[in-house]
Amino acid sequence: MASIKDVAAEAGVSVATVSRVLNSHPSVSPDARTRVLAAVDALGYRPNAVARSLRTDQTRTLGLVISDVLNPYFTALARSVEEAARALGYSVIIGNADERPELQDHHVRTLLDRRIDGLLVSPTDGGSPQILDAARGGTPMVFVDRWIPGVDVPVVRADGCPAVRDLVGHLHRLGHRRLAIIAGPAATTTGSERVEAFREALREHGLPLPDAYIGQGDFQAASGRRATVRFLSLPEPPDVVFAADNLMALGALDAIRERGLRVPQDIGLAAFDDIPWFVHTDPPLTAIAQPTGELGRAAVRALVDLIEGRPPQSVTLPARLVVRRSCGEGPSSHSPYQSQRSNL
Amino acid sequence: MASIKDVAAEAGVSVATVSRVLNSHPSVSPDARTRVLAAVDALGYRPNAVARSLRTDQTRTLGLVISDVLNPYFTALARSVEEAARALGYSVIIGNADERPELQDHHVRTLLDRRIDGLLVSPTDGGSPQILDAARGGTPMVFVDRWIPGVDVPVVRADGCPAVRDLVGHLHRLGHRRLAIIAGPAATTTGSERVEAFREALREHGLPLPDAYIGQGDFQAASGRRATVRFLSLPEPPDVVFAADNLMALGALDAIRERGLRVPQDIGLAAFDDIPWFVHTDPPLTAIAQPTGELGRAAVRALVDLIEGRPPQSVTLPARLVVRRSCGEGPSSHSPYQSQRSNL
DNA sequence: ATCAGGCGTGTAATCGATTCCACGAGGGGC
DNA sequence: GCCCCTCGTGGAATCGATTACACGCCTGAT
Numbered sequence: 001m002a003s004i005k006d007v008a009a010e011a012g013v014s015v016a017t018v019s020r021v022l023n024s025h026p027s028v029s030p031d032a033r034t035r036v037l038a039a040v041d042a043l044g045y046r047p048n049a050v051a052r053s054l055r056t057d058q059t060r061t062l063g064l065v066i067s068d069v070l071n072p073y074f075t076a077l078a079r080s081v082e083e084a085a086r087a088l089g090y091s092v093i094i095g096n097a098d099e100r101p102e103l104q105d106h107h108v109r110t111l112l113d114r115r116i117d118g119l120l121v122s123p124t125d126g127g128s129p130q131i132l133d134a135a136r137g138g139t140p141m142v143f144v145d146r147w148i149p150g151v152d153v154p155v156v157r158a159d160g161c162p163a164v165r166d167l168v169g170h171l172h173r174l175g176h177r178r179l180a181i182i183a184g185p186a187a188t189t190t191g192s193e194r195v196e197a198f199r200e201a202l203r204e205h206g207l208p209l210p211d212a213y214i215g216q217g218d219f220q221a222a223s224g225r226r227a228t229v230r231f232l233s234l235p236e237p238p239d240v241v242f243a244a245d246n247l248m249a250l251g252a253l254d255a256i257r258e259r260g261l262r263v264p265q266d267i268g269l270a271a272f273d274d275i276p277w278f279v280h281t282d283p284p285l286t287a288i289a290q291p292t293g294e295l296g297r298a299a300v301r302a303l304v305d306l307i308e309g310r311p312p313q314s315v316t317l318p319a320r321l322v323v324r325r326s327c328g329e330g331p332s333s334h335s336p337y338q339s340q341r342s343n344l
Numbered sequence: 345m346a347s348i349k350d351v352a353a354e355a356g357v358s359v360a361t362v363s364r365v366l367n368s369h370p371s372v373s374p375d376a377r378t379r380v381l382a383a384v385d386a387l388g389y390r391p392n393a394v395a396r397s398l399r400t401d402q403t404r405t406l407g408l409v410i411s412d413v414l415n416p417y418f419t420a421l422a423r424s425v426e427e428a429a430r431a432l433g434y435s436v437i438i439g440n441a442d443e444r445p446e447l448q449d450h451h452v453r454t455l456l457d458r459r460i461d462g463l464l465v466s467p468t469d470g471g472s473p474q475i476l477d478a479a480r481g482g483t484p485m486v487f488v489d490r491w492i493p494g495v496d497v498p499v500v501r502a503d504g505c506p507a508v509r510d511l512v513g514h515l516h517r518l519g520h521r522r523l524a525i526i527a528g529p530a531a532t533t534t535g536s537e538r539v540e541a542f543r544e545a546l547r548e549h550g551l552p553l554p555d556a557y558i559g560q561g562d563f564q565a566a567s568g569r570r571a572t573v574r575f576l577s578l579p580e581p582p583d584v585v586f587a588a589d590n591l592m593a594l595g596a597l598d599a600i601r602e603r604g605l606r607v608p609q610d611i612g613l614a615a616f617d618d619i620p621w622f623v624h625t626d627p628p629l630t631a632i633a634q635p636t637g638e639l640g641r642a643a644v645r646a647l648v649d650l651i652e653g654r655p656p657q658s659v660t661l662p663a664r665l666v667v668r669r670s671c672g673e674g675p676s677s678h679s680p681y682q683s684q685r686s687n688l
Numbered sequence: 689a690t691c692a693g694g695c696g697t698g699t700a701a702t703c704g705a706t707t708c709c710a711c712g713a714g715g716g717g718c
Numbered sequence: 719g720c721c722c723c724t725c726g727t728g729g730a731a732t733c734g735a736t737t738a739c740a741c742g743c744c745t746g747a748t
């Protein structure tokens with residue numbers, strides 16, 4: 001593969017001049033520029049990004065560590081992050097943690113070894129030393145979706161509390177009183193916050209949230225299934241199950257179907273995160289939609305600000321309840337929630 | 345950030361010795377080794393992958409350019425690729441083409457600039473010069489899922505023909521005669537092959553495939569919707585629509601629902617690619633499942649063989665029909681297809 | 689006692705870029 | 719006519735690793 005030396009030889013100039021042409025430095029004669037460009041073309045030369053990074057100490061690359069690449073919410077996030085980064089001249093390297101802290105740490109370490117310019121993380125756990133070290137070590141970093149409390153790192157996320165309150169109001173209005181939740185890992189902020197928001201909303205309606213109605217999940221389908229199986233074998237099963245993410249909702253649906261129960265007649269189901277398939281499930285699922293695209297853009301903006309020395313902005317965007325039929329009522333013209341499709 | 349020089353100074357040895365310890369070169373005294381390790385620990389030193397790559401001319405990184413990161417089939421593929429690569433000591437950088445050739449080329453170029461050791465591609469079009477150049481230029485490369493004919497590059501893919509024949513047989517048995525297909529772009533192998541397999545299978549049953557029953561899609565949901573709208577407004581609409589990927593099936597479902605039609609009573613629907621949600625759509629969708637995990641593993645194996653100088657192996661794995669209720673019959677004990685869930 | 693050979697180590701070249709510095713040529717002001 | 723400044727250019731240092739080569743020391747064979 002041709003190097004800058006070959007180009008220099010071909011064009012009859014020094015490597016310094018070639019470099020200047022390539023980086024559009026002003027002080028190059030039109031003649032030299034033409035010859036260099038011709039040589040580049042003739043040799044099909046492409047600058048070696050590795051060598052360039054070593055010298056300049058920047059890679060123009062962002063790392064993105066997501067919790068689970070099989071979760072449509074995170075792939076949508078990844079897509080918008082990559083798009084926003086590309087618009088700013090950055091590449092993105094994605095690391096998939098599969099909800100496993102040690103895999104997350106592996107990716108963080110690998111990305112740091114590659115000397116990425118900045119890191120976008122949705123932490124799988126509450127306090128990975130790997131991540132904390134990186135943050136203290138001065139690596140530009142932004143948390144997205146989930147975050148680690150007590151660390152001085154900007155956070156870009158959606159606030160689900162109002163939407164959860166809307167959801168509980170909706171369920172209460174439909175006459176449901178026994179409401180259960182499949183929680184995410186307590187070590188994640190989204191895992192605990194959604195439970196807290198749910199508990200708080202129930203309190204406002206004077207409803208209890210017994211321990212038996214809190215299923216411990218890990219944001220994966222299998223755990224949603226297990227938790228639901230336990231709910232269904234309770235002496236007093238819940239009227240409605242609220243899954244804290246879309247994969248656990250899938251698992252819940254599996255379990256419900258296995259029992260031969262119908263949604264929403266026998267039991268209601270709602271989920272955090274809205275995905276296109278929820279429109280076509282049986283029945284269409286009521287869900288809380290996050291503004292994924294805007295989250296990705298805001299996260300990139302904050303991270304690039306940090307990298308380039310501008311003050312970064314933490315951002316909290318609202319999530320939105322999307323009512324469908326899985327809790328007992330189709331969306332009607334009387335409903336305050338108009339849209340059936342979320343704006344993913 | 346500490347460099348190898350700092351470690352050498354701290355340990356009181358030369359950088360050569362540090363490097364030898366780090367690369368477990370045999371010729372290092374136990375004493376030096378201990379001191380170096382201690383220094384590494386004290387400084388929290390991590391080797392700079394950029395510098396190392398420049399020197400050794402290898403990055404231990406694979407590039408993976410997938411057609412669409414929002415398509416669950418490709419994320420499943422990406423996950424298994426990353427897993428297999430990690431097991432062999434390689435990282436993976438994913439590029440998402442969004443089914444756009446120019447975006448695909450952008451990612452191929454960027455990956456090549458980074459001097460990845462090898463490239464896994466699922467080409468979005470039939471003959472990107474970018475890709476062809478790379479292949480001829482000697483970049484180790486393997487096509488996965490889709491390929492470009494006439495290029496000497498190993499291909500790892502699933503053969504859908506038998507499964508499509510099974511599907512058509514199934515549909516014929518149910519009494520369906522007017523069968524339509526939503527095709528992918530003709531420039532992709534999977535786009536044209538699936539139509540051909542379908543056409544061939546219809547011929548075997550003496551059924552025609554009129555042009556009006558071939559919808560031109562692009563593997564995205566919107567195109568599936570458009571094609572289905574056209575089918576439904578035909579004087580003689582088809583009995584069954586077969587979508588060549590899962591996203592177009594989603595679009596088809598949108599269109600059918602919009603018309604107020606029921607599946608399968610008013611019209612049947614089947615899809616290529618099986619995803620977990622198909623079990624819970626209304627109704628559960630009959631689909632052709634690919635062995636995604638095995639495809640990813642085989643692709644990595646072939647690519648790493650190529651990189652490390654062993655002869656690579658092209659692989660073709662069978663796809664499998666999974667019968668559900670969307671074409672008019674639930675899976676029964678008489679059905680030759682036992683499993684309702686695919687082994688994603 | 690001598691010498692070959694192996695072992696542990698350090699010096700320095702190298703990978704492919706960027707960039708500081710110096711230098712020569714040319715032009716304008718005095 | 720001389721000086722200074724600007725402009726275009728090239729030489730060489732540098733980034734952080736790896737590794738060929740040389741060197742000194744110790745051991746064991748002769």
